[in-house]
Amino acid sequence: MPGTLPVTAYVVLGLVSVRPTTGHDLAAFAERSIGQFFSLTRSHVYSELDRLCRLGLLDVTEVQQERFPTKRLYEITGDGAEALASWLDDSALRGERQRNLFLVRVFFGDRMSPARLEALLDSYEQATRARRDLLAATVERLSGRPQSTFRAATAMFGLAQAQASLDWVDQVRPLLLGARCADPDQC
Numbered sequence: 568m569p570g571t572l573p574v575t576a577y578v579v580l581g582l583v584s585v586r587p588t589t590g591h592d593l594a595a596f597a598e599r600s601i602g603q604f605f606s607l608t609r610s611h612v613y614s615e616l617d618r619l620c621r622l623g624l625l626d627v628t629e630v631q632q633e634r635f636p637t638k639r640l641y642e643i644t645g646d647g648a649e650a651l652a653s654w655l656d657d658s659a660l661r662g663e664r665q666r667n668l669f670l671v672r673v674f675f676g677d678r679m680s681p682a683r684l685e686a687l688l689d690s691y692e693q694a695t696r697a698r699r700d701l702l703a704a705t706v707e708r709l710s711g712r713p714q715s716t717f718r719a720a721t722a723m724f725g726l727a728q729a730q731a732s733l734d735w736v737d738q739v740r741p742l743l744l745g746a747r748c749a750d751p752d753q754c
Contacts, residue, residue: 572618577654578605579615580647583625587642590616600718603702603725616641624650673743681747688743692736699729 578601582593594612601607619625624647628640643651669691676684702725709719 572622572650572654573615575607575611576615576618577651578607579612580619580624580643580651581655583616583619583641584643584648584651587640589638589640591638593641601721603698604721619647623647676743676747679747681744684747685744688736688740692733695729695732695736699726699733702726702729 578597579593582588582597582601585596588596590609590613593616594607594609597607597612616625616627620627620641624644625641626644628642630638630640632638669687672679672687676687679687702722705722706719706726709715709722712719
């Protein structure tokens with residue numbers, strides 16, 4: 568089965584393996600946990616939940632509620648646990664490529680005004696500081712909880728990556744702005 572499903576299906580399967588959950592709660596959990604490094608839309612979550620149920624990798628139980636619509640609670644099956652383990656054991660990882668519009672804009676920074684370039688750097692720095700602070704709080708919250716070691720490790724990776732991005736902005740800001748102001752018509 569490894570490789571026969573899209574990666575998003577295995578990610579959803581893994582998230583459900585953490586604990587039985589509803590689609591709504593799963594989407595929120597995905598955003599809070601892996602959302603920093605692997606985005607899943609609500610539509611991805613629900614389509615994968617349906618697929619995984621059809622394949623017998625998840626069970627779904629309808630839970631009647633008094634004041635709310637019936638909710639569907641998803642739980643991984645034995646076959647689902649085997650499929651997830653097999654996928655996790657698959658050692659073939661492809662090189663990762665990221666799409667980063669910020670870096671695309673920096674690449675074409677010589678076509679921007681210095682003010683626009685500075686605003687772009689400021690905006691990126693502000694968003695990255697916020698992400699770093701959120702990840703630092705997550706690492707702090709998960710520290711000392713042995714059952715969260717693996718989740719804390721991913722948050723630590725994101726924290727280090729955010730700090731490296733901030734260090735990079737500090738390093739290149741004077742270079743980029745200096746290059747834009749080398750042309751007297753631009754400054």
